[in-house]
Amino acid sequence: MDELRLPKHKEKIGYRSNSYSVETEYDALLNRVSVRLFKNRRLVSSRSIRIKDHQPDKPADREKIERIKEKIAYFHREEYALLISLFELSQKLKLNGDGSAHHSLGLVFLGRELLEEAKEEFLLALVKTPNYSPVYNHLGIVYLKLGMIEESIKNIQTAVKISPDFADYHHNLGTAFLEKKSYLEAEKEFQEALKLNPRYQEVYLNLGFSCLERGSIQGDISNETILKEALDNFKKAYQFGFIKDLRMEELLQKAFTWEDLSRLYMFLKNLLTEGSSLEIKSLCEYFRLRFKYDPKVVEKKEVEDYLLQLSQEIVEGKNYPDLRHSLALAYIFYSRYILKLAEKQFQNFIQKSREKKSGEANLETTRELEKKIELYLEESHQEV
């Protein structure tokens, strides 16, 4: 791939007193496009996107190189446009956003690891909807990522108090306790999460990890009960995961010592959390916000790409109800473009036809459908 002198894209944007930049380049060795986001010159997040139609065994011809170039430019533009529209949305929401919209935008910032921006939106959300538990939960995650463990625990505990039946909240609270090295409290929360969702793979993984850490702290790394408990949890984490791997199955059979299990934990963590769901979930929130606040600016192609990405994520294992819900909304939003196409055809037909009655009736039908879809979207947006 030496002949691939592919351009590195870089673009800057200033927002308030901060400077952000997006840098996109191609990694020929991994055959991936890497999109990095910097804030005040510090890397905050990166995405690595595999080029799917590339066949590394075949020499790269001119056409292929052009295709890769186009993709690099496309991913770069996409990320840059997203960043700009996030800041625009943030401005808009300050004027007319409700608590739920601030929460959604906070999630999008969180998905891009823009933690201060996320925190700001979550705090605004709390001003407008003080009893909305997801905001406390996500604010807790932001504090955890910022290393403010006590603040994190306090916020997630509030979320649990408001909505005690959400497995995610217990899991996140457990994770915060784990970070604090309060293993027994962490395990108690993980057990609560499992009561609510007995197939929660990440909880099993963290529960197993907590056992190992507890053993290590107690200086009892050869305690058979602890090791067995950790192994059982890792087995369940693997069992309920979507990805299957023969090497992993072999490791699960052979792991007996604390060291074996620690290694197993690392492998499992990579395997099960390879594609974080936060990124796709934040993309869903981003589109939900744009469907509500920027419906006329969202382009058909953008929605097509979004639909494709969502469908792929679901097919590849992220079979989550909220992703399905987002996909459902995206289909409806996309249907507006199709109605516009139909409307145009019937208008052309009326212009050309001597028999205008049919065209006029069909045009009227299309407009009725448009009204219904707009009404549906309006009601759906109440949820955002």
Place this chain on the structure above:
Amino acid sequence: MPVIEQTKAVKESKPEIDDLKLLIGKYQLSMISSFTRYFDSAGKPDQGVDLLISALEKWPEEPELYEELVFLAGKSGKMAEAEKNLLDAQILLPEAPFVYSSLGKLYFLKKEFSSAREQLKKSIQLNPEDGVSLLFSALSCLANQREDKGTNLSESTEIQQLGKDLQKLNELNPELVTDDFLKGKELLSQNNYAEAFKYLEKGLNSYLNRKMEFSKFHQLFFSFHLEPEKFDLEDLKKYIQELEKKLSLSVPSEKDLNQLGCCYLLFFIKLVQSSEEQLEKALSLDPEFEGAKKAVALLEKMKTEMFTLINSLRF
């Protein structure tokens, strides 16, 4: 167009295609026309005639139904029933050109050329823009003259008029002007009446067969309504792409413009169904998902109205 998952069958009981009353009660005009085309393509034109006779009770003023009735009556041999209905319609709608035109066409098929001429003449008087009636009339005239062996046809005023009438078709119904039609016209100018009749009739038949064809377009709507489990979304997308390409490459016909619009609406309703399916899947994963529950309820309410609107499309 995005990849969308094939939706499952619409959760309605599948109406029996053979239950004609059910079809009339449930579907609107254009779908009824599609069903008659389906019956014809399935080798059951007599069933098509029965459906059309029932449909005429509900929609007595729709010209297409009369035209289709004559076409299928000719194929099924149910001429007497069709004639009775057309005569009844003539009493009900004495000023409707399409009833005269249909009767004229029926008499032509019955080889009663004088009666055909008479009816078609009235039809053309009421609607001089109807090229198909003009061609039927010309053919009836030719057939009549052909049988009248004692006269010199080239001097007949009717034959001279016939040439002028055929000339008008270029403007009135350019889709009638096929190679066979042109050949027939040429033979007519050479006074070769028997051969002219043959070619003109062939041209007319191919036009009528094309018009009455159970096309891909009709198949899609038929499948959408009656065999949703067999509905192939990829087929629809491919057909839309073909139509879009056709329209971008040549001057589009009226029919193509309207059909593409209708196909877009079919795609639209499939998107709505896909949305509903995703919500149902979300609820199967989390039955307490409030957002999905609300969205399903809202969509369910709207979907029925949307289906009614799709059913009312005119094509």
